[in-house]
Amino acid sequence: PYHSVAACAGLLRAGGFTELADGAQWKLARGGKYFVSKGGSEIMAFIVGGRFCQPGVESGLSIVGAHTDSPCLRLRPNSKVSGAGMLQVGIQTYGGGLWHTWFDRPLGLAGKVVVREAAPGRPDETRLAEKLVRITDPLMILPNLAIHLQSAEERKAFAVNPETHLQPVLCSKMFDDEAGKEASRPEDAGDARHHAALLEVVAKRLGCAPGDIMDADLCLMDSMPACLAGLYEEFISSPRIDNLLSTWAAVQGLCDFAASSAVADCQDVCIAVSFDHEECGSQSTCGADSNSMSVWLESLLGALEVPPLARPLVYAKSFLLSADCAHGVHPNYAAKHQSEHRPDFHKGIVIKTNANQRYATTALTSALFREVCKKADVPVQDFVVRNDSPCGTTIGPIVSSKLGIRTIDIGAPQWAMHSCRETCASSDARHLRALCGAFFESFRNIDTAAAKM
Ligand SMILES: [Zn+2]
Known part of the structure; x- marks a missing residue:
């Protein structure tokens, strides 16, 4: 919004x-x-x-x-979750989405971040400021479960449990360990409620340090831009x-x-x-x-x-x-x-x-x-x-x-x-x-x- x-x-x-x-x-x-x-x-x-x-x-x-x-997945206040060797992002569902459509789609991130910054004209003081951030890079993905691992009934229902099935994958823990983002979380890595690697991407986009991020309201989104579709380009396909x-x-x-x-x-x-x-x-x-x-x-x-x-x-x-x-x-x-x-x-x-x-x-x-x-x-x-x-x-x-x-x-x-x-x-x-x-x-x-x- x-x-x-x-x-x-x-x-x-x-x-x-x-x-x-x-x-x-x-x-x-x-x-x-x-x-x-x-x-x-x-x-x-x-x-x-x-x-x-x-x-x-x-x-x-x-x-x-x-x-x-619009209905979307939004970051939880404590978004740091992981499983099976993957860093994941804890989300809450917003509105009544067709959640099964969020699977297998590269996902970006957009929303509002509250940062602490130097007060203009008063270098010794800081203030809270609201900044918008929009990252269209495919940062995350929510993979489907392979067909062979689903029973016939599960396939037929394709029922999504919004609590357990909708946490997208941010990265492999192995890669994150190599990059040293979480393991040796530096002083200025910021809010420990979110993965350091994620905060770093957001901070970089905002031109601030991860430690300056106080809070955020971030929505996941389809990272593919809108396009005209149909043989005669008579449709608009868009989130x-x-x-x-x-x-x-x-x-x-x-x-x-x-x-x-x-x-x-x-x-x-x-x-x-x-x-x-x-x-x-x-x-x-x-x-x-x-x-x-x-x-x-x-x-x-x-x-x-x-x-x-x-x-x-x-x-x-x-x-x-x-x-x-x-x-x-x-x-x-x-x-x-x-x-x-x-x-x-x-x-x-x-x-x-x-x-x-x-x-x-x-x-x-x-x-x-x-x-x-x-x-x-x-x-x-x-x-x-x-x-x-x-x-x-x-x-x-x-x-x-x-x-x-x-x-x-x-x-x-x-x-x-x-x-x-x-x-x-x-x-x-x-x-x-x-x-x-x-x-x-x-x-x-x-x-x-x-x-x-
Ligand atoms: Zn409406």
Whole structure:
């Protein structure tokens, strides 16, 4: 999640957005472009329309929401484990991953490290600083068990015990002994909770000594870069499509809109927000179930001098497009989909509906969304799960119940959700970006026109 937020911040800075401090009193101007982040893993970017809440002008918040996190294996606080002559890395599972897809794949490492460093301008003092590290070299591997060592039942089940079967191999102890990394652990080898050899690689990447590393939140990842796939390169094969695809489309769509001449005449605040911890229930300081977004929205309305009594109307006029990936129909498992609701690749963005409110879509939000799609020239498809199947959920129901904002759950179709390596259609990525841009540009007019009917 940290690198996705850093990548969004890079896109936003390049688009002329100004970074605001979380918790500070903001000075905002109509026509201005801003972003704020929390914990390095949640980000909200916004453009204040030139006519937002001007006298006689109907205004709301046009929001696209997504999430920055994906299921993965994360280092344990005490990650030093070993077995059968191998140095291994102790991990904990994060979110509901398809863990069997992590086997036989060269794995890299990325995340946040807290280091002790010299305080700037005060050479005798030190401070704690958060640094990002991303190592795409194949540092680790999680090998399968040979077919000959599995019983027929074990082969059939391919059931992974997340406690005992998921500790990847870092290196051979023999090699590590020769290198003298662990055996003669030097003074500055740092935190004894992790293998010295691993700390050394991370420290080298950060340009610090292993002993400066105080703590870390490190995620394992597929070390192979994303690529186009299929004979016509019509698919994207990548880790973390759920939900970096939507995070990218929201931020890129906002940047596209920022570059258009429509901002001066815009009546809304257009917002792209992406939360952490969706994959484990959203309850955290930077998750959708925190107060961070409501605090930010109140700071925003306060800075734009919208009187408290006028704010409920702004919220009532607001709309949240909750963007998270949908399940595209799989040719070998088509029967898993409800037969009238099988989203296809290349056929557009999916509206997700669930009568039991696992998705926040309503008849009205769906109708308004179809109008936006028409405007953007993006095709639409519908999804509901079969009545005999479990259903996923996302940030839509959480944010809509917290803020009372009209919400729809939508997304691009993908295959293999929560696999180490997922697949989606390149045309749908394009559709989603175009849709987000068109939503920011046209939602207020569509909503106003609908209200007049
Ligand atoms: Zn998701």
